[in-house]
Every structure is written in C-alpha cells, then in structure tokens.
Amino acid sequence: MRPLIVKIAEEHFLETVIIQDASGFLSVVAPYLLPSLPAKDELEVTPLSRVFWRDLVEFRADGVISLRRRDNRDRSVPLIHLEIEHACSPWLGERLQPCREAMERYHECEILTIVLVLHGDRAGLVIEERPFRWMRFGLRGCDAREYLAREEPFAWAIAACMDPGDWSPLRHKQECFQHLETAIGLSRQRKHYLSRWFDIAIPLPREEQDELEMGLAEDHALLSRYW
Amino acid sequence: MSDMKLHLEGRTVREVMIFGNGKDSELILVADDDTAPVYRIAVRDPDVSVEIEGKVRTEVFNDGHDPYLGIRYLPQEPLVFEVCRIEDPGGDEYFLESLEEVNARGEIEPSWMIRAASIRLSPKGGKP
Known part of the structure; x- marks a missing residue:
C-alpha cells in the first residue's frame, strides 16, 4: 500500500501552482473571498517569505502573499495568509492561530487567512469566526468543469481536485491535460x-494510466514536452 | 478524547502505516481481506499509538519524498485489530457519513483530519 499521493504533493502544489501563480490564485478565489479587492490589474502581487x-x-505558513496597489495609494488591502490542507477539522483554527499571530507581529498589517481544503470538506466557501476570522474554501464537491472552463491555470489545477460529475477519473484527467495542450503563454x-x-491529484489504475499515456503519445508534441 | 471504533476491529491485519510529517500525516489501515475497505485517515500533529503483541516486521521508509517519513508494520504471523479507534473530532454528521463511504478505489477517507488514534494488534485466536 502506498501513501496517498495527493497528500504528499501538497508542498509541490503550493510551490509550483500557487506561489508561482499567486495572481492566478487571487483572480480565481478573490471574487468569492474578497469582493472589495481592487481589480487584478490594479494590484501588484508578491509572494513573501513563509517563515516567521x-x-x-x-x-x-504555506503561503504569504503581499498585495499592493500599483498606484501606490494607501495599503488598504490585506496580506494574504494561505494554508493548504488535505482535510479540515474543528480545531484547525486554533492550530493556525500561533502562525497567524507571529505573522501579524511581523508584518503589522491586516491579515486575511485563507485555507484551501483539497479534499474532505464541504464544497465552497465557509467563513469561520473563531478563534479569529478566517475562510476556508473546500474544493471537493465544486464543479470541475466550471473551473476547467476558466482561463487561469490555477483554476485548472484546483479543478483536478473537484467533482468531475459524470466524467470518469480518466476523462477528468484527459480534460485537465487538454488545457495544457491548448494553453497559450504558459x-x-x-x-x-x-x-x-x-498526475498526482488524479491517480489512475495502471491500465487507465497506460491508456492516458497512449493517448498523449499520439499527440507527440505534448508527450515530448511534458511527459 | 472521545473516540470512535472503526469497522476493522476483529479483522486480520495486512498492514498498518503512518506516513508524512507533523502537518501532513496519513494513517493507513489495511485488513487482510480484499472485501474490506482500506482506511486512509488524514492526521495532523499526530498522537498515534500502535501497540503490538506478536511478530511484525517494521519498515521505516521515505518513498522518495524528502520531508516525509513512513513507518510500516507488516505482521509476520496472523494478527487482528484488537483495538482500532480514532479521535472523534466532534460528531459532525458529514464526518460520520464519510466514515461509511467507500470510494471507487475501495477506500474510506474520513472527511476531517484527526490527531489521535489508538491501535492494538494481537494474535489471531487469542494469546498462544
């Protein structure tokens, strides 16, 4: 029996998908979490040190993202504290509190804590009030197709953890790869x-993985570049 | 801690594994019965005790992932899950439902993380 691959990949997900695409993360998540946030192109988005x-x-922390207005007007936008969790639990807020307090002391500004729950949570946004105000966004149960239809690569990444409806896991994975094939400017x-x-988020049985790879092999350009 | 009994109690053990690090750990419990679901339990800040009476092979491994360590217990004689309990994180209905839900891979993944688990393995058929 092998460990669950999705769990051991959280760090990978964080570094490569969110930290390198903090702007994409915000444009996907912010409309739900931060409706008052200035428009994406008015903001400068910078990942900061995660250690306090x-x-x-x-x-x-899993991620710390600084937002500044490009026009250097007041810093009325919060610092984003991001955590990626496999699942949620009633004590998670208490568990995150020391890290958040350390961050508050260091940065001396408003902090918004967002927890992305990859699996094992209700779908969508939940606002928690204790022991501080924080938000969690459960991916499981959200509509994968809706997020695959978006233009941000970050949306495709989280779609891999979402509900594919009547798609089989193989079809779900094929659809994700299809976006890579057609992506422009990535x-x-x-x-x-x-x-x-x-590959990590949608594990397939060996035979289905072979089928996927054969399909990708037919598209030799994709295979030679990414596989 | 109030705890919950998993359906594995009384079943023969194939494997018990804990893998990960403090933040991201996973407890895997496998019965030696292909019809029984595999439990994959997300654990954070683990407080897991594994008490064993009988012969087991213990493997410590990394599986190629730098920040993680795994410990795997493989019985070398028939052992059963005499005790197999996890922390009840609050009696949430959604969590309770997830403990009964077997996914397409034949696995049960509780919807919420836990911290504590208590496992005792003992010889099948009682002490010799």
Whole structure:
C-alpha cells in the first residue's frame, strides 16, 4: 500500500501552482473571498517569505502573499495568509492561530487567512469566526468543469481536485491535460509542474494510466514536452 | 478524547502505516481481506499509538519524498485489530457519513483530519 499521493504533493502544489501563480490564485478565489479587492490589474502581487519566528519558535505558513496597489495609494488591502490542507477539522483554527499571530507581529498589517481544503470538506466557501476570522474554501464537491472552463491555470489545477460529475477519473484527467495542450503563454516549466500535479491529484489504475499515456503519445508534441 | 471504533476491529491485519510529517500525516489501515475497505485517515500533529503483541516486521521508509517519513508494520504471523479507534473530532454528521463511504478505489477517507488514534494488534485466536 502506498501513501496517498495527493497528500504528499501538497508542498509541490503550493510551490509550483500557487506561489508561482499567486495572481492566478487571487483572480480565481478573490471574487468569492474578497469582493472589495481592487481589480487584478490594479494590484501588484508578491509572494513573501513563509517563515516567521516568535520566541525562538519557527512557524511556517504555506503561503504569504503581499498585495499592493500599483498606484501606490494607501495599503488598504490585506496580506494574504494561505494554508493548504488535505482535510479540515474543528480545531484547525486554533492550530493556525500561533502562525497567524507571529505573522501579524511581523508584518503589522491586516491579515486575511485563507485555507484551501483539497479534499474532505464541504464544497465552497465557509467563513469561520473563531478563534479569529478566517475562510476556508473546500474544493471537493465544486464543479470541475466550471473551473476547467476558466482561463487561469490555477483554476485548472484546483479543478483536478473537484467533482468531475459524470466524467470518469480518466476523462477528468484527459480534460485537465487538454488545457495544457491548448494553453497559450504558459512557460514550459509551469506546464511541466501542472502536468505533474494532474498526475498526482488524479491517480489512475495502471491500465487507465497506460491508456492516458497512449493517448498523449499520439499527440507527440505534448508527450515530448511534458511527459 | 472521545473516540470512535472503526469497522476493522476483529479483522486480520495486512498492514498498518503512518506516513508524512507533523502537518501532513496519513494513517493507513489495511485488513487482510480484499472485501474490506482500506482506511486512509488524514492526521495532523499526530498522537498515534500502535501497540503490538506478536511478530511484525517494521519498515521505516521515505518513498522518495524528502520531508516525509513512513513507518510500516507488516505482521509476520496472523494478527487482528484488537483495538482500532480514532479521535472523534466532534460528531459532525458529514464526518460520520464519510466514515461509511467507500470510494471507487475501495477506500474510506474520513472527511476531517484527526490527531489521535489508538491501535492494538494481537494474535489471531487469542494469546498462544
């Protein structure tokens, strides 16, 4: 029995899909979480250090994203504290609190904590009020097709964790790869990361994986670039 | 901690594994019966005890992922799950339903993370 691959890939997902595409993350998630946020092109989005120290204890957030208005007007936008979780639990807020407090002390600004729950949560947005105000966004149960239809590669990445409806897992994965094939302006490296993520997020039985690879092999350009 | 009994109690053990790190850990429980579901339980800040009476082979592995460590217990004689309990994170209905839901891979993945689990393996048929 092998460990669940999706879990061991969270770090990979974070580094390659979100940190490298913080802007994409915001444009997908922000309309739900931050309706008052300025338009995407008015903001400068910068991933910051994820490590904080408090009383000689190290805290490591999954992601910290700084938002600044391009026109240098007031900093009325919060710092985004991002956590990726496999599942949720009633004590998660308490568990995240020390890290958030360390971050608040360090940055001295408003912080918005967002938890992306890859599996094991109700679909969509839940706003929690304790022990501080934070939000979680459950991917499981959301409509994968809706997110695959979006233009941001980040949306395709989270669609791999979503409900594919009547698609089989094989079809779901094929649809994800299809977006890589047709993506314009996506670097080779990011295509590689996304294809890796799809492999991790949608594990297939050996025979179906073979079928997928054969299908991709027929598209020799995709195969030679990303496989 | 209030705990919940998993359906594995009394079943023969094929494998018990804990894998990951403090934030992202996973407890895998497998009965030696292809009709029984495999439990894949997300664990954070693990407080897992595994008590074993009988012969087991213990493997420590990394599986090629730098930040993670795994421990796998493989019985070398017939052992059963005498005790197999996990923390009840609050009696949430959605969580309780997920404990009964077997996915397409024949696995049960509880919807919420837990911290604590208590497992005791003992010889099948009682002590010799």
